Amino acid sequence: MRAVVQRVRRARVTVGENDTHDTTGEIGLGLLVLLGVGVGDERADADYLLEKIVGLRIFEDAAGKMNLPVTEVAGALLVVSQFTLYGDVRRGLRPSFDGAMDPAEAERACDAFVLEARRVLPVQTGRFRAHMNVTSHNDGPVTLIIDSERQRD
Numbered sequence: 001m002r003a004v005v006q007r008v009r010r011a012r013v014t015v016g017e018n019d020t021h022d023t024t025g026e027i028g029l030g031l032l033v034l035l036g037v038g039v040g041d042e043r044a045d046a047d048y049l050l051e052k053i054v055g056l057r058i059f060e061d062a063a064g065k066m067n068l069p070v071t072e073v074a075g076a077l078l079v080v081s082q083f084t085l086y087g088d089v090r091r092g093l094r095p096s097f098d099g100a101m102d103p104a105e106a107e108r109a110c111d112a113f114v115l116e117a118r119r120v121l122p123v124q125t126g127r128f129r130a131h132m133n134v135t136s137h138n139d140g141p142v143t144l145i146i147d148s149e150r151q152r153d
Contacts, residue, residue: 001045001109002085002149004034007058007142011078013126014133021133025124030075031056032136035113036085037106038099038149045148046113052146053077054120066142076122080134081110103129 011032014021059068087095126132
């Protein structure tokens, strides 16, 4: 599993086309998590990612140091599925998405990730396989990439 994690002051995801957009998720202070699921990812990958994301000490403490996790600043997560994190452009300019998990399986994996995350803090989401518009007010900006495959190195 892969995630791009951004510290945000606020973030929102809408679904819809033309002039009609339904808000599916919106948070204030917290983390915007773009989540991709790859072929072969298992529960252990989701557990690893969730532990890292929830524990990231990237919010400022009273001294102005990045020292606090999202749980200690009353923050939330906005999780948006993002199969394009598995886009491979090593050969040519058109991405190959062969590394992304089958959509039906990936949706179950994303749902399980969100369910576990909700045990720890408030979580909002986008809509799986929908065309989404994501708006965020990045704080810092602080952006990190986490890949569960790296834990095996």
